[in-house]
Amino acid sequence: MVRDVRMRGFADRADLEEVEAFLDRHVRTLPSESVPLLDCFERVLSEPIKSEVDVPSFPRSAMDGYALRGEETFGASDYDGIRFDVIGTSLPGAPFLSRVAPGQAVRIMTGAPVPEGADVVVMAEVCEESEGGEAVLVSEAVPPKKNVGVVGEDIQRGDLILSPGRRLRPQDAGVLASVGRASIPCVRRPKVRLLVTGDELLPAGSMPGGVHIVDSNSVVLRGLLARDGAEVLPFEILPDVPEMIRGVMAANDSDVVLVSGGSSVGQEDHAPRLLAELGTLDFHGISMRPSSPAGIGRIEERFVFLLPGNPVSCLAAYEFFAGPTLRRLGGRSGRWPHRRVRLPLARKIVSSIGRTDYVRVAIEDKMVRPIATSGASILSSTVRASGAVIVPREQEGMGEGEEVEVLLYDDELGSSEFDQKEKVESP
């Protein structure tokens, strides 16, 4: 048993805005890496992409029909069709290789190359092919170029297709495929080292019992990190042994270290001291609730976030500081990653001037209802909650009926919480 205990409070708590300004100053988008085409969906493009080819690279039929010379159809009508000799077929990937001469036509499929000599495709619906297939009667006049996609119609060689910063959509990946890209320059995903300590913790998947609880923080953090595009390095729960914590913290193998537990000012809270020794403990103690014991610092280029062990504090500290940092490292926006809604408060929220509050709320009957349990240890409250309301430092609270902004916890508006035409604000 440890006897030499010195417990102390935080000497001085930083304001949220100071911490955010610090992160603003230091966060840089990570360098580029090459990503296989099929893995680029949702990644952030790091370089402009220009096409090296024309798409299509051949004149292509936009219809099933007959390729021929458009001017030869002039005068054709339902009553007075014009006859062409059918001299062959052009299929996608299997073109007709000769020239179409006057009076001739080639059967053609959508997407097939339009043969030389032809300048239109007459759609099949206004054509009648003879029984033997040697001729076709065209009953509509078609102006030249009709139903023919010209070379480069979709994309021209040299076109700028996509700009850096783009979060790649499925169709973006499709266009990148169509211009022949096999790999795509993307912002590297931030690598994260999870450092969870606590002699009381059992690994996720264990049954809790006696004085042991299950480590839920790493589970929550893994979900948040997946959402924010980070790559999590392998991890295991560490005992509260300073040498082991120091070893993991010192390893230069990540962009961000998230320390969960042991971050406060109690006797088992080694992380702040170790961070100060290995790098800088730029902030320790933040005037917010929950998460006030959070700490932030750097070791070389790595960001280190000391997240309180209490699960709600851990979640809130991640969302305020680590999440935006990780998204920005990965080239995304640092803003709240889900929707925000503005709705009236069903009950007042009490806070204190000088402290930022993170209040879990439920949305019921289009009203925002603060969740009574404010305990930072009550993770189930974040399951019952629809999201959080932030009470800024300069406010004492928010009044009943006041319209407040809710940061929703997910994008599932499918529940009964919202009607079809609910007013929703963008972030």
Add this chain to the structure above:
Amino acid sequence: MVRDVRMRGFADRADLEEVEAFLDRHVRTLPSESVPLLDCFERVLSEPIKSEVDVPSFPRSAMDGYALRGEETFGASDYDGIRFDVIGTSLPGAPFLSRVAPGQAVRIMTGAPVPEGADVVVMAEVCEESEGGEAVLVSEAVPPKKNVGVVGEDIQRGDLILSPGRRLRPQDAGVLASVGRASIPCVRRPKVRLLVTGDELLPAGSMPGGVHIVDSNSVVLRGLLARDGAEVLPFEILPDVPEMIRGVMAANDSDVVLVSGGSSVGQEDHAPRLLAELGTLDFHGISMRPSSPAGIGRIEERFVFLLPGNPVSCLAAYEFFAGPTLRRLGGRSGRWPHRRVRLPLARKIVSSIGRTDYVRVAIEDKMVRPIATSGASILSSTVRASGAVIVPREQEGMGEGEEVEVLLYDDELGSSEFDQKEKVESP
């Protein structure tokens, strides 16, 4: 070269609403499967989850401080502290095992078990420990139960934690961990067979050239399928050989078959006939633009979607029919999976009564601008577009200045397209 060509139009096109009603009648949520805890994030819960344990399972300290009998602090103040003998320490996972008697206190850390006999934790900030650590002076009166989390404070044995249909958030996974779950019953992800045909197609990652183009449809579809929670079975591009297409279509190894290409009524369009032979071709030809050649049917319990080969038609047909079906099979909502916004039209949209139009639009200066190129082969238009406007069958078009709903292509509102306070509607 194929000589026996019979090209024909669609005899009768179905209305969009008929197809949607058909899908409504047949779609069922897939059965449950057991998912490892760490993989359950974003999955859809299939069964109610009740807790088999109390969390915490022991009275737990919410503060760093001293555990003692609260009534013994009555009368304590800054000027008149009350002295307690410190008889030991309780740490998380390493409790103090004896009983706290009157006049005694135990040092305690946040999260540690509160020893028997004690009923409060006095926060360290109002305590002063003697130099030798054998005593503590408490300078604040603390009512019983203060700073002690009771057994089951977070979750009680038997509590319903989560209900079926929930798309699991990071914190949900955390709560599931904390009650000792190692695996979670979730709706099975739909399995999808991609069937891409076309002799003109090169696999994604190839350089296009000559009369060959790169298969971009499978790339776009893979992104959309990932978004919609589907699992894609291994695939390769098939030649336009009916026996091979039939073999893949007939295989009973998926929930949904997506056929891209060869779905129209031209000579190389084998898929509709094969579907009709193997199962039912319930719809072929839909009164919409693009995607009118789309087809929908079933083989046993499998849904088969015949998606046109033109990339925009393929995308639109997926979004109208396949996407909602897949999301609903997987237990999600069938509705548009991204945000919708309502903004005025910068230019009129012309359509036809009796036909549903899918119009790609850009959002510029808070106006909706239809993209001039309406060609179904111009995939790059969907990269330039912010989303799509649907012109319903009963409308001839939409007028300049009219407020229309845009189905956004993604949730990235970070660009210049939207201001902080843009009016956004929920789906």
